[in-house]
Amino acid sequence: MKPRYQLLGVLLVFCSLRVDLLTEACSCALSHPQDAYCSSDIVIRAKVVGKKLLKDGPFGTMRYTVKQMKMYKGFTKMQHVQHIYTDASEGLCGVKFDLNKYQYLITGRVYDGKVYTGLCNFNERWERLSLAQKKGINHRYLLGCNCRIKPCHSLPCFVTSKNECLWTDMLSHFGYPGYQSRNYACIQQKEGYCSWYRGMTSRDKTTINTTDP
Incomplete structure (x- = not known):
């Protein structure tokens, strides 16, 4: 194969990878905060005090340790939330929290006794509400x-x-x-x-x- 065609092949592969990455980017439908509240299993106000990358899923899962200030919804699911789980990749709708800086409103769903959240959930710094x-x-x-x-x-x-x-x-x-x-x-x-x-x-x-x- 001539170098020119080899280069063209590399470019085509690169472009196809770029398209795949773009199509896999996180996309969320807009929702009113009330809808986010009503559709969530857990709604808490908490401060994020630690994080750990777990080696599960394609890019890993981030486990945030939180100090729960108040629970607004979810008493029937669990009495106290200690950890929040989210995908480590923002492209897969993983959400990032700052450590030891802000109180957050965090909403999520409960699966197998764990609270999961992401960019499509309603998560916001408390003072911004x-x-x-x-x-x-x-x-x-x-x-x-x-x-x-x-x-x-x-x-x-x-x-x-x-x-x-x-x-x-x-x-x-x-x-x-x-x-x-x-x-x-x-x-x-x-x-x-x-x-x-x-x-x-x-x-x-x-x-x-x-x-x-």
């Missing part, structure tokens, strides 16, 4: 787990049942997370309808309908 999100995690999101948050990606959008709240953050050029994600919870009312609810403060006790904002 809005007051409404913190209240939602404490109790409000639980009140809306029978509701359905319906994403709206392009107008027109409509709700199709009484248990839906229309989520329009994706229409904003500011992107995600948007105003509804940070300030609203979709709560089931006494009549069985679900509607967006925006906290309770001394100046703002507002319940809005399923299409506002």
Whole structure:
């Protein structure tokens, strides 16, 4: 084989590997924090104090040791979380936490007695959460787990049942997370309808309908 064709062959192999890597990159559908809460087995606030790379899986699994500050959901699964497991590769949706720096809100699923999380779960530094999100995690999101948050990606959008709240953050050029994600919870009312609810403060006790904002 001539050198020119050998070089072409190497380039083709390299390009095919690049395509494979790109197609295997982590891809997650956007979700409202309430959906993330309701679909998780475990929701805790914790500080990450250690980590260890375990040699299982294609790129290994990272085991984070956490100091649990508070559990918001998951008492029926386990009483206390000591370790969080995630894929060591971000390309496979592994999440990275800073050690001994921040308190995190961590959500995840339980498999074989272990808590697993990733980039598609809702994991955020606690101080970055809005007051409404913190209240939602404490109790409000639980009140809306029978509701359905319906994403709206392009107008027109409509709700199709009484248990839906229309989520329009994706229409904003500011992107995600948007105003509804940070300030609203979709709560089931006494009549069985679900509607967006925006906290309770001394100046703002507002319940809005399923299409506002």
